[in-house]
Amino acid sequence: HVQLVESGGGSVQAGGPLRLSCAASRYVLSSHCMAWFRQAPGKEREGVAAIETDGSTTLIGSAKGRFTISKDIAKNTLYLEMNSLQPEDTAMYYCAAQGGYRGYCYPNRADFGSWGQGTQVTVS
Numbered sequence: 001h002v003q004l005v006e007s008g009g010g011s012v013q014a015g016g017p018l019r020l021s022c023a024a025s026r027y028v029l030s031s032h033c034m035a036w037f038r039q040a041p042g043k044e045r046e047g048v049a050a051i052e053t054d055g056s057t058t059l060i061g062s063a064k065g066r067f068t069i070s071k072d073i074a075k076n077t078l079y080l081e082m083n084s085l086q087p088e089d090t091a092m093y094y095c096a097a098q099g100g101y102r103g104y105c106y107p108n109r110a111d112f113g114s115w116g117q118g119t120q121v122t123v124s
Contacts, residue, residue, distance in 0.1 A: 002024070002025075002028055002032075002097050002113075002114035003023075003024070003025070004022055004023070004024050004028075004095050004096070004097065004114060004115065004116035005022065005023040005024075005116055005117070006020060006021065006022050006023075006093065006094065006095050006116040006117065006118060006119040007020070007021050007022075007023070007119055008020040008021045008119060009093060009119030009120045009121045010120075010121070010122070011122045011123075011124065012085055012121070012122070012123055012124075013123070013124060014085060014086055014087060014123055014124065015084060015085065015086075016085055016123075017081070017082060017083045017084075017085065018082050018085060018121060019079060019080070019081045019082070020036070020079065020080040020081075020082070020093055020095075020119060020121070021077050021078070021079055022034075022036075022077065022078040022079075022080075022095030022116055023076055023077055024076060024077070024078060024095070024097065025076060026073050026074075026076055028097050028114075029071050029073045029076065029077075029078060030053060030073050031053060032053065032097040032098050033050060033051070033052055033053065033097070033098035033102070033104075033105035033111075034050065034051050034069075034071065034078050034095065034096070034097055034098070035047060035048070035049060035050040035051070035069075035095070035096050035098070035105075035107040035112060036048045036049050036050075036069060036078075036080045036093060036094070036095055036096075036107070037093070037094045037095075037096060037107060037109065037112075038089075038091035038092065038093045038094070038121075039091055039092050039094070039118075040088075040090060040091040040092075043091075045094070045109055046060070046109075047060050047106070047107025047108060047109065048060055048063050048067065048069075048080070048093070048107060049063055049067055049068075049069035049080060049107060050069065050105045050106055050107040051069045051070065051071055051078070051105070052105040053105075055071070056105070057069050057070075058105065058106055058107065060107060062088075062089075066082065066083050066084045066085075067080060067081065067082050067083070068080070068081040069081075078095055080093065080095075082121075085121075085123045086123060087123050087124060088123075089121060089123050090121060090122050090123050090124075091120075091121060092118040092119070092120050092121075093118060093119050093120075093121055094115055094116055094117075094118045095115075095116045096112035096113075096114060096115045096116070097112065097113070097114040098111050098112050098113070099111065099112060099113025099114065100113075
């Protein structure tokens with residue numbers, strides 16, 4: 001059973017930064033593709049960023065140039081650093097672990113089988 005616990009959400013003014021954390025085991029962080037997703041009210045859950053076991057990253061859409069995904073295996077933590085936040089970034093943010101090796105690491109919801117409970121980010 002993969003346990004993921006997000007933290008760091010909150011309310012922030014437009015243009016400000018926020019860093020999300022996701023606690024996970026060292027085994028999961030070192031052996032799984034990990035990703036961040038978000039879901040705004042009334043919208044589908046969408047992928048934001050992914051990080052491969054070797055540390056290579058993929059950012060999606062508006063996350064490019066503003067967000068950074070990283071992991072610190074020694075601290076058992078996955079991060080999402082967000083800058084220049086805008087009201088449209090308001091959503092529940094989830095971290096997730098890919099379900100099994102697939103040969104690629106991309107934040108496609110159907111490929112991820114383990115999810116945290118989410119942390120709310122509100123930008124005003």
